[in-house]
Amino acid sequence: MKTQNLLPKLLLILGLTVLLGLEGFFSWRLHELSAKQETIKLDHSTVNNISYGLLSVDQWRDEVAGIVNRQVKHFQLTSKQKKELQTEVESVLYALINKAEAMVEKKPQSLVGKIRKAAIKTFVKTDKIKAQVPDLARSIITKADNPNQKTKLSNLAMGKFTQLQHTESIDSTLRANHALFDNMYHKYGVHSKEQLNQKLDGLLQAVRVEMYRYCFFMLACILAVLVLWWVLRKRTELHGTLFILSLLFAFVLLAVGLSASMIEVDCRIKTLDFVLLGEHVSFKDQVLFYESKSILGVVEVLVKQPAIDSIAVGILILCFSILFPVMKLSSTGIHLLSKRKLAENRVIKYFAFQSGKWSMADVIVIAILMTYIGLNGLLDKQLAMLNIRGDDLTLITTNNTALQPGYIIFISFVLYGLILSTILKYITPYNAH
Template identity: 65%
Template sequence: MTTENIPQTQRKPVVSIILLVLGLGLLLCVEGYYGFRLHTLSGQQKEIKEDYSNVNNITLGLFSVDQWHDEVAGILKNQVRNFKMTPKQKKALQVEVEQIILALINKAEGLINKPQKSVSGKITRFAVRNFVDTDDIKAQIPGFAKTIIAQVDNPTNKKQLSTMAMGKFTQMENTGVVDSLLSEKEALISKVYKKYQVKTVDQFNNKLTNSLENIKNQTYTYSFIMLIGIVVVLSLWWMLRRRVELHATLFIMSLLFAFILLAVGLMASMIEVDARIKSLDFVLLGEHVVFKNQVLFFQSKSILDVVEVLIKQPAVDSILVGILILVFSILFPVMKLSSTGIHLLGKKKLAENKVIKYFAFQSGKWSMADVIVIAILMVYIGLNGLLETQLAMLNIKSDALTIITTNNTALQPGYIIFISFVLYGLTLSTILKFITPHDSH
């Protein structure tokens, strides 16, 4: 049937309904697109932060034998090769060396002067007494000491000394356990570097930090655009409150917006726990050793992630909690939205069905969606306060040691969207009670 065949009295409502459907349909596509983008970016953000946390994890940095080996090796090489003695130190060292040489000569002389029983011993004693002037040797001790000190201060010999000093570290590198740990670390880092097309940890950190900042800005922008869409829908309800013939169409379109909010709210990350040591700086052998961005803990979870984790636990109580969250916070809202649409559009017999009426008007008190919102908020407040307190206790500022911690725990856009769904769903439930053509009791 075309609009030409519709009586003049009915043509205006039909046109209004078509325009309403087209307008809200376009807005729904925009809402769905930005909801999909928000979900996609949320997943990308989680993946990037997990890679960042793996590469910068404290077990691969501050608690890594390899990292300590590199830091200490660099210090030893620098200390030995660049070591310079002052004239005062050289004078004191010369006295020490002279005393050591003199003690060795005296000890050798004492051994020679002992009564010898063997023929070779007697020959040696005779040769030393008659051909070796120990007093002349002792007179040359200062010259020997100067030569030794000059050799120690020689750059070539310093290089050899630094190589000797690194011997223990080389032995540690060659042990099986360390080799295994290093190979695992190198494989992990190599894989991640290849993924992001970088070659150094600085390039990696800078690239991921910039990417995360861009994603954060985009996700909040998309969230606000979705909220604007909901505000537009609710504004239409106010403007068309007297157009009873449009209420059913407007309500069904409103339900589609609610489904989008629910889907995004369930799948996007809601809370992110990120605790790290921003900087650890201490003095070792007169030089600064610095570890930066050492991640202590990172987790990012959506409601569906939490349900999945709980259900996969071996403990029965965890599985039970996961099932309860699944039923009352996910399935109940879906059933409620579906039932409100069926109640409004369905025939009287279907609309008056006890199950449909229950989910449409009475299931709200059993839904835990609003409880989840409050619970996550309380978890965030409590956990954030606990981390702030504990990390603050690690902060140290002194000449020998400086530790700066940072707590990046935060609620994510998924939480905003889920709150919007809860409030929007309550509003739709109130609207349904006023526009239903059937008994709502």
């Protein structure tokens, strides 16, 4: 009889140990992928941050310099513009001749001055010079419209932009920016910002797909355990072993739910396009704000704050959302496995059956969901107010705030824990009250 009871128990332990190993592997992969996604997303948000784009002196200098360079090199005068310019140049030349003539007409005080004046009046005929003004003006315009002169003018204009690099404060900022991007290029094996963004987008897509795959694999393992409870509901001799192993699955869920990212806030300017000097200037995916946190990450941030109230909130979350669930799971196992004296211990019974009302795990789930809904709506509304669509200016914002797999796992832990608590009340050999 003992052998008959022992064999099913061994098979149950073996089967659930294998399943627990798979659950552990899936949880480890999910944890690793969550951390990887957070790192890649942080790098992506850094290189696309508005500080290195729309608010970057480097970017503006390159954009404006490129426009000026193209405008000067490819500038073409129309017939109307040439006529207007001809008139302007002629008026300037006439003014110069009149000024020179007025200076000559001044009465000289010295003998040398009188001789110079007589020579100029004898050999220089201002009427003939004035008659040549239209031809001189045309020659000047032709000279200025020459491609070689445009290149020289372009180089002169570009030289002014280059002088910006010699400003100490700007120069130090640009050096820091270049160092940052060089490190990013080296890290991901690319040579430009466009290649870097393509690489990061591809990595994020692949990581996201893998994360949800392992998340659903974990949930499938939990579902298999619950199905096994239904199948073995009448095999009371196996309930103790099955419950202890079920607790281990709960610990795995809790560990991943606490450490994996739960919510991600990502606000950005998707497109900013405007016309400058007749040309379109575009900025894409300018990140305004990005943050991704797990429950443990939130606790760490709060505890490290200098304000007492922040530290207090961090300690409360640590106690009621982390320590209490761990104590509850541990106490249920101790209550079921121990002899009556330890099982009936006040502390053990309290944590096993009554601590649920003090645990804030379910409250955290609802709080995060409500935060997501409220924050998502607020961000959508605020960012929508920035949207502008016009011929000369287009501004489109986007809100990529989303719940992460860590939230799904934590919800699963809360529901699974409630089911185990209910099961314990039915299978405990002692008083559950």
